[in-house]
Amino acid sequence: MIAFRRPSVLPGFGPTLGFTLAYLGLIVLIPLAGLFLRSTELGVDGFIRAVSSPRALAAFRLTFGASFLAAVVNAFFGLVVAWVLVRYRFPGRRVLDAFVDLPFALPTAVAGIALATLYAPNGWIGRWFDVFDIRVAFTQAGVFVALVFIGLPFVVRTIQPVLQDLEAELEEAAASLGATRWQTWRFVIFPVLLPPLLTGFALAFARAIGEYGSVIFIAGNLPGRTEIVPLLIFIQLEQYNYAAATAIAAVMLTISFVLLLLINMLQRWTAKRHTRD
Amino acid sequence: MTVTTPEARTRPPSTTTEPRAVRTGLIGLALLYVGLFLFLPLLVVLTGAFSRGVEAYFTAIREPYALAAVRLTLLVAVIAVPVNVVFGMAAAWAIAKFEFYGKSLLITLIDLPFSVSPVIAGLIYVLLFGRQGYLGPWLLEHDIRIIFALPGLVLATVFVTFPFVARELIPLMQDQGTDEEEAATLLGASGWQTFWRVTLPNVKWALLYGVLLCNARAMGEFGAVAVVSGHIRGMTNTMPLHIEILYNEYKFAASFAVASLLALLGLVTLVAKVLLEWRFGDELASNRTGAERGKS
Numbered sequence: 300m301i302a303f304r305r306p307s308v309l310p311g312f313g314p315t316l317g318f319t320l321a322y323l324g325l326i327v328l329i330p331l332a333g334l335f336l337r338s339t340e341l342g343v344d345g346f347i348r349a350v351s352s353p354r355a356l357a358a359f360r361l362t363f364g365a366s367f368l369a370a371v372v373n374a375f376f377g378l379v380v381a382w383v384l385v386r387y388r389f390p391g392r393r394v395l396d397a398f399v400d401l402p403f404a405l406p407t408a409v410a411g412i413a414l415a416t417l418y419a420p421n422g423w424i425g426r427w428f429d430v431f432d433i434r435v436a437f438t439q440a441g442v443f444v445a446l447v448f449i450g451l452p453f454v455v456r457t458i459q460p461v462l463q464d465l466e467a468e469l470e471e472a473a474a475s476l477g478a479t480r481w482q483t484w485r486f487v488i489f490p491v492l493l494p495p496l497l498t499g500f501a502l503a504f505a506r507a508i509g510e511y512g513s514v515i516f517i518a519g520n521l522p523g524r525t526e527i528v529p530l531l532i533f534i535q536l537e538q539y540n541y542a543a544a545t546a547i548a549a550v551m552l553t554i555s556f557v558l559l560l561l562i563n564m565l566q567r568w569t570a571k572r573h574t575r576d
Numbered sequence: 577m578t579v580t581t582p583e584a585r586t587r588p589p590s591t592t593t594e595p596r597a598v599r600t601g602l603i604g605l606a607l608l609y610v611g612l613f614l615f616l617p618l619l620v621v622l623t624g625a626f627s628r629g630v631e632a633y634f635t636a637i638r639e640p641y642a643l644a645a646v647r648l649t650l651l652v653a654v655i656a657v658p659v660n661v662v663f664g665m666a667a668a669w670a671i672a673k674f675e676f677y678g679k680s681l682l683i684t685l686i687d688l689p690f691s692v693s694p695v696i697a698g699l700i701y702v703l704l705f706g707r708q709g710y711l712g713p714w715l716l717e718h719d720i721r722i723i724f725a726l727p728g729l730v731l732a733t734v735f736v737t738f739p740f741v742a743r744e745l746i747p748l749m750q751d752q753g754t755d756e757e758e759a760a761t762l763l764g765a766s767g768w769q770t771f772w773r774v775t776l777p778n779v780k781w782a783l784l785y786g787v788l789l790c791n792a793r794a795m796g797e798f799g800a801v802a803v804v805s806g807h808i809r810g811m812t813n814t815m816p817l818h819i820e821i822l823y824n825e826y827k828f829a830a831s832f833a834v835a836s837l838l839a840l841l842g843l844v845t846l847v848a849k850v851l852l853e854w855r856f857g858d859e860l861a862s863n864r865t866g867a868e869r870g871k872s
Contacts, residue, residue, distance in 0.1 A: 304676035309757050310767035316670040319682070322663050326735055327688055330700035333710060337703050376609045383606040387599055395607065397850045401614045403789075404842035404849075406796025407694075408816035409835040412823050413617035416624060416832075423616065448613055470592040480594060509693025511799035512816070516823065529695040533803060536699060541708055548696045559691045563684060 331552070338549035341542050349546035354522050355531060358547075361439060362528040366507035369446035374500045377454025378492070384455070385462040399456070402449045407512025414445050415516040437519030442527060445514040446507040453506065454499030461495045461569065494569040501565060505558040508551065621839045624832030636830035637837065644810040645818035645834070651726070652801075652814060653794040656733040660790055661783070664741025668779075669771070672749030673757060683746065689738040697735045698803025701728055724806030729814065732800035737790045744786030748779055748860070781856040785849065792845040796838055 304312065338346060349355070383389075384396050402410065418425040418436040428435050435441050465488065473483040511529040519525040526534075528551055535544035593599070626633055636642060667686060671679060689697065703709050705722040715722060722728045756778070760770040776783075798816040805812045807821065815838055822831035853860060 304674055307674055307754070307758075308761050309673050309754060309770070310761070311669060311771075312674045312676075315666040316674075316676075319663065319667040319670055322666075323682075323685060326731070327738060328685070330704055330735075331688075331692070333704050334696070334700050376605075379602055380606045380610060383603050386593070387603055389603050391607070393850075395610055397846055398610055398614050400846055400849065401618065401842070404792055404845045405618070406792075406798060406816055406835075406838045406842065408798040408819050409621060409796070409838050409842075410617060411798075412819065412828075412831060412835060413620045413624075416828070417616055417620050423620065424612070448617065451610075451613060467592055474592060483592075505691055509691075509696070511693065511695050511802075516820075529693050529799065532693075532695050532699060533799075536702060536803065539708070541703070544699060545703065548693075548699050551693060552696055555691045555693070559684070559688070 334545060334552065335549055337541075338545045341546055345542065346546050346549075349543040350550050352543075354526070355528075355543075355547055357523045358526050358528045358531045361442060361525070362508050365439065365442040365446055365527075366504050369443055369450050369507055370500050370504040372447055373450045373454050373503045374496060377451065377499055377503075378458060378496060380451075381455045381458035381462055385459060399452050402452055407449070407510070408516075410448060410513040411445065411516035414448060414513060415441075418444060418517060436517050437525065439525055441517035441519065442514055442525060445517050446510060449510055449513050450503030450507050453502040454496065457495040457499035457502065457569075458492055461492060465491060491572060494565060494572050498562060498565040498569055501558060501562045505555060505562065509555065618839060618843075621832055621835050624828060625836035627832070628829040632829055633833045633836075636827075636833035639830070641809050641813070642818060642830075642834055645813050645815045646837070648726075648729070648813065649795050649815040652729050652733050653791055655730050656737060656794050657787060657791050659734055660737055661741050661787060663738075664745055664786060665783075667742045668745035668749050669775070671746050672752075673754050686742050686746075687739050689735050692735075694736055694797065694799025695803055697800040698732050701731050701735075701804055723804050724808065724812060726812070728804035729801055729812065732804045733794050733797055736797050736800050737794045740790035740793065741783065741786035744782045744789070744860075745779055748782045749775070752778055778859075781852055781859045785852050785860055788845050788848055792842060795841055 341349060380395075380399065384392060384399075415436055416422050418428075418441060420426065420429045420434065420436070422436070425435055433440075435444060469487050470483050473487045474480075478486070509529060511527075511533070514527055515530055518527060518530070520530060522531075528547060532544050532548050532551075535541075535547070594602075637646075667682075671682065702723055705711055705715060705728065707716065707723075709723075722731070756774050757770050760774045761767075765773070796816060797814075798820070801814055802817060802820070805814070805817055807813060807817060809821070813821065815834055819831050819835050819838070822828075822834065
């Protein structure tokens with residue numbers, strides 16, 4: 300016990316750490332371990348059969364495809380929004396800044412019904428697509444729209460602090476050495492922004508693959524076509540098909556953990572870049 | 577040498593900014609994007625809520641099932657949030673005030689619930705406490721209901737809001753170090769006295785901030801709660817679930833009316849966040865580290 304921590308005069312280490320570990324174990328770790336344990340009961344064949352059914356494969360393809368596209372779109376626009384918020388002064392900047400956090404604050408079910416209404420063929424946005432005979436709500440495009448909504452803050456909020464701390468001297472030096480503004484941006488600014496950009500992208504992607512509430516209202520939920528993986532887990536569970544639900548959930552959970560590790564590595568990379576200069 | 581008038585100082589030098597057209601274009605693009613994807617959905621909730629008039633709005637939110645949902649949502653939050661506050665403070669004390677092995681692993685594990693899909697968060701408790709779960713037969717024998725009842729709703733909510741308070745407190749308390757607490761202890765203060773009189777006043781705004789975020793998520797949680805609820809009207813339906821049911825029954829105005837209450841909660845949370853950051857920015861760790869750690 301003494302070798303495990305550095306001595307300190309402050310009291311309360313034992314009880315607080317003990318409580319933290321017990322609570323973490325009971326609420327998070329043991330239930331998650333239970334899921335993995337349950338999925339082993341299927342055996343290898345059963346497990347593979349459950350996660351490789353045509354319906355499951357279609358759901359995986361849609362979830363990962365739409366999440367990836369949404370994260371790409373958010374990476375680009377997130378960079379623009381973060382840039383504008385940090386570098387430019389214009390009326391409404393503070394409101395814009397506050398609004399970026401809306402997807403964190405607005406419950407997903409509320410976002411879900413709002414998006415479904417907006418993009419329905421008679422909705423404020425949907426009717427403009429309807430003119431060109433394009434359907435957004437109740438198609439795969441709807442899934443994409445919802446995932447763009449919930450992923451938006453991640454890229455903005457990871458780039459913003461890095462951009463704020465970027466020293467003007469670097470850009471001045473580049474400019475005085477004859478670089479054009481584009482060259483300065485491309486070779487001086489962008490390399491610094493790349494680690495947080497990738498972190499934000501990974502965070503948005505990780506959030507998107509697990510998202511449920513904001514998607515299911517706009518998706519249409521047709522098995523094999525517009526059914527996302529979290530919904531498939533939900534439906535299997537409701538039909539008492541525990542084996543399939545557990546197996547698919549175990550796959551998703553494993554992917555989430557890999558992403559979490561990746562994000563931790565990216566954040567360490569950002570921190571290193573960030574403090575070096 | 578140039579003369580630096582106040583005006584010249586505020587105007588950015590042309591070598592380190594973009595041409596005016598590019599600036600205007602980027603600002604326009606950012607406003608359009610945020611307006612289209614964030615502002616319009618919010619507006620749709622508010623107009624949808626009043627689409628049948630003010631009277632229909634109040635009828636919808638005064639209806640017995642709606643009131644039961646509001647009560648249940650409040651009840652779940654009143655249990656789940658304080659539990660996570662106690663946990664967050666204990667975890668922050670252990671992590672920020674002491675040096676021990678495995679600390680960074682512990683911080684990662686605390687963040688774990690953010691990377692778990694809400695549906696899976698519900699599923700893990702069904703697998704433990706459901707009728708076919710590990711503890712199912714025992715619970716049935718003793719007539720204890722967890723799934724499709726209040727305890728399940730609370731558990732699922734505690735899981736999804738698990739990291740909020742801890743992650744606001746830990747970086748701030750790490751930055752503040754242990755000098756003040758050590759001085760208090762050496763002057764003869766007990767552990768509790770040190771905590772209440774030294775540590776807590778130092779972190780109160782960060783704590784409030786964490787509680788606000790935790791509460792907003794607790795009241796708005798949908799996926800995890802949907803799995804463990806069973807959708808029993810008037811019994812296990814929280815506000816988000818009630819919104820879903822009304823929407824699926826094509827009672828759009830009523831659905832948006834209840835949704836507007838939750839949207840209002842979200843807006844209040846946002847405004848409180850802006851005020852806290854503006855007024856007590858230095859005392860909130862989130863300004864420096866929150867974004868890097870990736871909020872969720």
